[in-house]
Amino acid sequence: MDVDALRILEPLCWRAPSAHNTQPWRLDYRPGTVRVGWDPADTLPAADPTGRDLRLSLGAFVETCLIVAADLAVPMEFVADHCAQDRWVGWLRAARRRYDSPFSAAQVQARRTHRGRFSAGPDAQVIETVDAVARQAGGSVRVVPDADLLARLLRVADQQLYADPAVVGELRSWLRLTPAHPDYRADGLTGRCLGLSPVEATGLRAALAAYPALRRLGLPRLLAAAAGNPLALGGAAIVLVGPPGMDDAAQIGFGRVLMRVWLTLHAAGLAAHPLSQLIDAPATRTALGALLDVAPQRLLHIARVGRPTGPAARSARRIGGFGYSGR
Numbered sequence: 001m002d003v004d005a006l007r008i009l010e011p012l013c014w015r016a017p018s019a020h021n022t023q024p025w026r027l028d029y030r031p032g033t034v035r036v037g038w039d040p041a042d043t044l045p046a047a048d049p050t051g052r053d054l055r056l057s058l059g060a061f062v063e064t065c066l067i068v069a070a071d072l073a074v075p076m077e078f079v080a081d082h083c084a085q086d087r088w089v090g091w092l093r094a095a096r097r098r099y100d101s102p103f104s105a106a107q108v109q110a111r112r113t114h115r116g117r118f119s120a121g122p123d124a125q126v127i128e129t130v131d132a133v134a135r136q137a138g139g140s141v142r143v144v145p146d147a148d149l150l151a152r153l154l155r156v157a158d159q160q161l162y163a164d165p166a167v168v169g170e171l172r173s174w175l176r177l178t179p180a181h182p183d184y185r186a187d188g189l190t191g192r193c194l195g196l197s198p199v200e201a202t203g204l205r206a207a208l209a210a211y212p213a214l215r216r217l218g219l220p221r222l223l224a225a226a227a228g229n230p231l232a233l234g235g236a237a238i239v240l241v242g243p244p245g246m247d248d249a250a251q252i253g254f255g256r257v258l259m260r261v262w263l264t265l266h267a268a269g270l271a272a273h274p275l276s277q278l279i280d281a282p283a284t285r286t287a288l289g290a291l292l293d294v295a296p297q298r299l300l301h302i303a304r305v306g307r308p309t310g311p312a313a314r315s316a317r318r319i320g321g322f323g324y325s326g327r
């Protein structure tokens with residue numbers, strides 16, 4: 001492959017989503033081929049101890065590379081070759097034909113996570129379409145049937161998240177709650193992306209700074225309560241379910257599926273607001289599995305999805321500023 005083509009497209013490929021916006025992927029350019037790996041400094045060992053979200057993010061990046069290359073007439077394919085020890089997931093290389101995808105680089109560029117209000121959830125046809133996307137890979141997309149129970153589970157998951165100093169410390173290290181943060185325009189989560197007003201962002205910053213001192217005095221409960229109930233902001237919760245017996249390489253494949261699901265939603269005028277803590281916390285993962293009648297280890301990703309009432313803030317990337325304006 002003319003690897004220089006990918007070098008030019010790389011800033012667009014970085015629009016792929018990743019948990020906490022850590023952008024863990026790394027491209028290693030070799031003669032005629034490019035290895036896709038990751039940097040352990042950009043993983044979340046406390047919040048994502050099994051590496052599930054890391055693998056989903058890497059898969060989402062691979063899918064994004066293929067979509068961007070295809071749209072810009074660069075025939076490219078991905079050869080999966082997962083090596084956890086040496087931290088790579090496979091190779092991008094020249095192909096005879098362009099990758100077949102209904103999505104465009106402009107959609108990659110425009111898609112964003114939306115944590116605000118939704119005026120409506122996905123209709124039956126959209127659910128059918130995203131389910132078909134997952135079924136092509138042996139998975140499925142399920143709508144969570146009981147919103148009240150899910151809201152209670154979310155409260156429990158938030159409490160567990162904020163009770164763990166390692167998880168909170170890690171979250172804090174990826175929050176960019178003031179434009180004065182040196183990495184505000186590079187990575188992590190800004191207050192604007194989280195839908196916080198400047199006052200709320202300052203309050204969260206102060207609370208997290210006080211966390212070590214106030215942890216035993218009930219701050220975790222307060223933080224969980226302050227997180228509120230995003231499910232009250234509209235939409236419906238959908239779950240990406242994998243097949244039984246998935247290994248790590250299969251999870252990377254489902255990161256590709258997740259990207260296709262999100263772009264399908266985007267194309268329908270909808271957006272996703274992931275709620276991964278529901279799968280991260282063992283108790284709520286088990287309860288969610290029981291609710292859907294699915295083994296908990298098959299639950300890959302959960303998000304509230306719906307039609308946003310307004311635009312979401314654009315998240316930062318370490319490389320970018322690529323003024324692509326579509327076909």
Ligand SMILES: Cc1cc2nc3c(=O)[nH]c(=O)nc-3n(C[C@H](O)[C@H](O)[C@H](O)COP(=O)(O)O)c2cc1C
Nearest residue numbers: 017018019020021053056112113274275276277315
């Ligand atoms: C595997 C995965 C898990 C995620 N989990 C969460 C989550 O639990 N809560 C949340 O608000 N966003 C979550 N996100 C969204 C990321 O924070 C978001 O993709 C990132 O900040 C970049 O923003 P963008 O999607 O608008 O480009 C997740 C994204 C991925 C790929």
